Amino acid sequence: MGRFFLISSIPILSYAETPRYAYITNQLDDSVSIISLEAQSVIQTIKVGKAPAGVALSQDGKKLFVTNPDSQDISFIDTALMQESFRLKTGSGPVGIATNSNGHRVFVADWYENVVKVIDTEKRQIIHSIPVDKSPAGLIVDNKRHKLYVANRDDNSITIIDLTTYQKIAKISVGKAPFGLALTRDGQRLYSVNVQDNTVSVVDTQKHQVLATINVGEWPYCAVLSPDDRWLYVTNQDESTVSKVDTQSQQVVTDIAVDDTPEGIDITEDGRYVYVANWGSGRVSIIDTALNAVINTLETGQGSRAFGDFITGR
Numbered sequence: 001m002g003r004f005f006l007i008s009s010i011p012i013l014s015y016a017e018t019p020r021y022a023y024i025t026n027q028l029d030d031s032v033s034i035i036s037l038e039a040q041s042v043i044q045t046i047k048v049g050k051a052p053a054g055v056a057l058s059q060d061g062k063k064l065f066v067t068n069p070d071s072q073d074i075s076f077i078d079t080a081l082m083q084e085s086f087r088l089k090t091g092s093g094p095v096g097i098a099t100n101s102n103g104h105r106v107f108v109a110d111w112y113e114n115v116v117k118v119i120d121t122e123k124r125q126i127i128h129s130i131p132v133d134k135s136p137a138g139l140i141v142d143n144k145r146h147k148l149y150v151a152n153r154d155d156n157s158i159t160i161i162d163l164t165t166y167q168k169i170a171k172i173s174v175g176k177a178p179f180g181l182a183l184t185r186d187g188q189r190l191y192s193v194n195v196q197d198n199t200v201s202v203v204d205t206q207k208h209q210v211l212a213t214i215n216v217g218e219w220p221y222c223a224v225l226s227p228d229d230r231w232l233y234v235t236n237q238d239e240s241t242v243s244k245v246d247t248q249s250q251q252v253v254t255d256i257a258v259d260d261t262p263e264g265i266d267i268t269e270d271g272r273y274v275y276v277a278n279w280g281s282g283r284v285s286i287i288d289t290a291l292n293a294v295i296n297t298l299e300t301g302q303g304s305r306a307f308g309d310f311i312t313g314r
Contacts, residue, residue, distance in 0.1 A: 090108050137180075138179050182224055189204065198220060269311075
C-alpha cells in the first residue's frame, strides 16, 4: 500500500496552557502512540485494528478516526478517555481518511474498491459510496467550500467531490502516483505529492488545472502547509529528508534530515514544530521550523505511519 479569539474578562489560555496531542499510527504494532506536544513525549499507546495507517481528527480534537487496512475497518477513538470506543467494517482496503470539522462525517478511501465511503459517525454506519479512480489514497476536506479532494495514485489524478451532493465536480491530471495532499486556507491551491516522479503538483482549484510542478526529494509521500501557507513541508521516503518549499517562489529552500523512511507529517497550530512519522525507524522526528533542524526524536512503534491529520488544534 497528513483552526479565534474571544475578548472578555475571562483569561484566555495560551497555546502552551491548552493540552495538545499528536496521534501516530504504528502499522506493524497495531497501535496508536499519543504524544503530548507540550512535553514532547509519548504519554500513552493504545491498541486498535490490524495495520493502522490513516488518521483523521475532528477540529475540536475530541474525535479521532484510524483506518486499519488488514482488518478492513476503522477505529473510533475517544481522545478524552484515550481509548478505542468502536470499530466499523468499511471494505477491503481502507487507507486514506479525512473528517469534516465537527467529526460527524468521515471519508474513507478504499484502495481496492476505488471508492470513497462516507460514514455517519453518530449512526456509526456507511451512508454513501462515491466512485473515484484507481487506488484512492490521500484525502483532504475543504469545510468552507464543501469539497473533498481525492488523490488517485494509480490514475495519476485528483478527483474533486461536492460534499453537498456527493457528486464528482472535476478530475485533474497531476504527476505520477499522487498520494498525500495539502490545501491552502483559502482553498485556492492544492498541493499533490507525486511519489513516482519526485514532484509536487500545484493545482488551481477554481480553474481545475496544474499551475506548476515542484521538484522535491526521492519518493515523496506526504505534505503539510504552515499556518500562513508560506511554507510547504514534504516527506521524502528514500532520502530520509523533509523538503521545505517556499510557496511563493515554488522552490525548495532546504532539505532537513530526519529518521529512516519518513511518511506522515503534520504541524503545530502555531507553526513552530513539524512532526514527522518515520516508518523505518519507528520514531517521530520533531523539527523546529525556525532552525530547520530536528530538535527531538521520540520512540513510538514499529512502522510509524500517521497518514493524515494527526495533530490537535489545527
